[in-house]
Amino acid sequence: MNVSTNQLLHYTLQIADNALINGHRLSEWCGHGPVLEQDIALSNIALDHLGQARSLYQYAADQFNSFDTEQKLGLFASPALEQKIQAGELLDEDDLAYLRDGWDFRNVLLVEQPNNDWAYTVARSFFFDTYNFFFFSALQQSKDETLAAIAAKSLKEVSYHLKWSSEWIIRLGDGTEESKMRIQKAINDYWMFTGELTTANETDRSMNESGVGVDLNAIAHNWKERVTAVFREATLTMPAETWMQEGGKKGVHTEYLGYILAEMQFMQRAYPNMEW
């Protein structure tokens, strides 16, 4: 079995899973935004993430379908997907989104955390958008042409997202006593999920070495610098160094992911292969 082709598939899925789960979380605001413009903004941003996830899942499916039979088996631990693979069927983007179980998802814990209130949603978005901005900036230079193309396209969209969430951090932080207290609390509570964004797993390391992936140490540096600058502008306090939670990139998730998947995958699981 070719280890590096496997790693490229895992790498693609890792990026796709972040986009899908983050997009799904943001889509939960649709129809519930505090004002119409912000409801529309979040729906737009959610749609961008979903679009990016689709491109990435299509690419992952193409990679998978080009594997030989032996290489295809045992890559996933999800019975519904494995059944399809064993029947010799080709996979598509929907199979990867809807037929994998939680332990096969490789998104970071941060993006599956609940929306709670506006402050928590803004804090989570800001942390992820900052990472995404530097991540896609670097991935544009990937030796893998498809990933580089998806990155260049996504970066344009992510720039809007980062602008939006940075402005909200500043507006809430440098706003009223109440808004400042609430955004600071959200930042402090979600801080422990930020370390995982730039902690490399085996896939990250091997893809960085082969020039396909990015150097997460460099991203960590840029991330910290940008977050510090925006917090200063927002008169917010940088949380103290703390224990960082990890697990998502290994498939060990918080309980929240299960609920997201239950809602998102219900139709495909209840009515296999349905289309609309």
Place this chain on the structure above:
Amino acid sequence: MRVSEENIYNWLSTVSDPEVPVLTILDLGIVRTVEVHNDDEVTITITPTYSGCPAMDLIAMNIRMALMSRGIKKVNIENRLSPAWTTDWMTEEGKKKLKEYGIAPPIRKTTDSIGLFEEDKVPCPRCGSEDTTLTSQFGATSCKALYRCNSCLEPFEHFKCH
């Protein structure tokens, strides 16, 4: 009848953007290449606008319908991601049509980039005033931002420089 590339482009000019019907897909600059293999088969390469734009699937279907109704039996549509679509590819004609339709067209080349926290000064498509305010970076479709004119007080949409 011999089908030429020019025929195909003429037929493609009847396919409009379902979200902004005043623009054709040629105005938008999403058609990258047209290849005529023989009278029965053509390949159209298109570049998607925004990753999540729901209009793209419909556009692909409309291209197929437009060409099939003219007798092309096999229409292949290929997606090309790189280089990424940009409003720099929008035609001058397209920008003019947008403005007449009441949507402020992209006002600069994306190669002249502005800072992350800077905003475009977009003139009002109705009264021409430059005294306008951005109300939201996100509008009814991925490609548009919301503005308000401080002179005529009308809200308007701006096709973002992307």
